[in-house]
Ligand SMILES: Nc1ncnc2c1ncn2[C@@H]1O[C@H](COP(=O)(O)OP(=O)(O)OP(=O)(O)O)[C@@H](O)[C@H]1O
């Protein structure tokens with residue numbers, strides 16, 4: 164389980180995250196909603212250690228990871244699918260997925276586990292193609308497969324639906340829901356679109372100007388009052 168206690172982050176003199184507290188449980192999908200520029204990506208980068216926090220705590224299964232490097236956090240069980248995906252366009256699909264397995268050693272680092280291709284059959288079909296030749300939606304699926312290759316206990320996704328066609332958004336939603344239901348992973352999903360979030364959220368958190376302004380159970384996600392804080 165991931166617990167964030169009152170973290171603060173600054174870019175220079177700008178106070179971006181203000182006492183943000185947040186919890187993500189194993190077996191659940193915790194969605195973070197909010198408009199452009201409220202600090203969602205900054206929050207995720209702090210979770211991964213890509214950006215330092217000024218104060219507060221980030222606990223993974225009770226252990227403070229807030230001073231760890233991103234690599235150490237990956238070893239500890241965190242995986243990150245960045246906004247814009249960041250796949251390696253000149254490497255093949257298979258090579259991209261293997262990068263996600265860098266934390267392991269020996270033979271395990273050389274073969275893509277078959278269950279990843281079962282989750283995303285399109286990646287199996289395209290495993291020898293270059294990442295850059297894939298569509299945006301396929302690249303998003305590749306970025307998720309790469310993150311899953313590290314066998315995370317916390318999977319963090321930053322706007323996986325951004326710029327993606329509706330049919331693939333549905334597929335990705337189903338995969339995320341299934342991963343949460345498998346019960347061995349906590350999912351932290353940043354999302355701007357209310358409808359997608361509502362469908363898969365077990366828990367929701369709304370951010371505005373670097374602060375948490377609402378939270379609750381996904382089943383109780385009130386459209387009114389939230390819809391004006393997120394993109395529709
Ligand atoms: N490297 C940086 N240096 C200074 N300010 C930054 C930097 N990156 C982001 N910011 C500012 O921090 C604030 C939060 O940005 P962030 O990218 O976290 O927002 P976001 O909620 O992810 O937005 P979006 O929905 O557009 O992805 C914004 O005001 C942004 O301009």
Ligand SMILES: [Mg+2]
Nearest residue numbers: 203204205246
């Ligand atoms: Mg962002």
